[in-house]
Amino acid sequence: MDILEQLETTKAQALEYFELSPDLYDLTYAEGKWTIRQLLHHIADAETVLYERIRRAIAEQPKPMVWAFDQDSWCRDLEYHSLPLEINKNIFSAVRTAIIHFTRLYYEQLGSNPFLHSETGDRTLKEEIDKVAWHSKHHLDQITQALAIGVR
Numbered sequence: 001m002d003i004l005e006q007l008e009t010t011k012a013q014a015l016e017y018f019e020l021s022p023d024l025y026d027l028t029y030a031e032g033k034w035t036i037r038q039l040l041h042h043i044a045d046a047e048t049v050l051y052e053r054i055r056r057a058i059a060e061q062p063k064p065m066v067w068a069f070d071q072d073s074w075c076r077d078l079e080y081h082s083l084p085l086e087i088n089k090n091i092f093s094a095v096r097t098a099i100i101h102f103t104r105l106y107y108e109q110l111g112s113n114p115f116l117h118s119e120t121g122d123r124t125l126k127e128e129i130d131k132v133a134w135h136s137k138h139h140l141d142q143i144t145q146a147l148a149i150g151v152r
Helices: 003-017 036-059 071-077 085-106 125-149
Strands: 114-117 121-124
Touching: 003 036, 003 085, 003 125, 036 071, 036 085, 036 114, 036 121, 036 125, 085 125, 121 125
Parallel strands: none
Antiparallel strands: 114 121
C-alpha cells in the first residue's frame, strides 16, 4: 500500500470511529490504557503537531527546529475525558486532508528536506509523513482491539 493509500485508509477508519455509539467511547484495550475517547483525541492532536512539522520541513529550509509534545499532559490538561469529540473530528478531517494534499505535492519532490526534532534529532519530511500513517494506524489498531475486548 503506498503512502497516499495509507493516509486515505486511516482517515476513513478514524472518521468512522468518531461516529461510534457514545457508550463505546469509554472502552479500552487493556487495564490502565487510554480509552477510545482519549485515543481519538490523541490522534487528532498528534496530527496537528505532525502537520506543523510537515509544513516547516517544506517551507522553512534550511533545517528548521521542531519541538516534542507531552501527550500525557495534553490528555490531562486538555481534558480529553470531557472534550467534545466533534471538535477533534473536524480538526482531524481538515488536517488529514491537508497532509494528503502536501503528500501528493512534496513527498517525492522534497522528501529529503531535513528538520531537527528537539528529542529525536535529525528527521526528514518523508519520515514525518510516514510517521503520520504509522501513528494513526497504530492507535486505530488499539481502538479495534478495545472494541473487540471491551475493557471498561
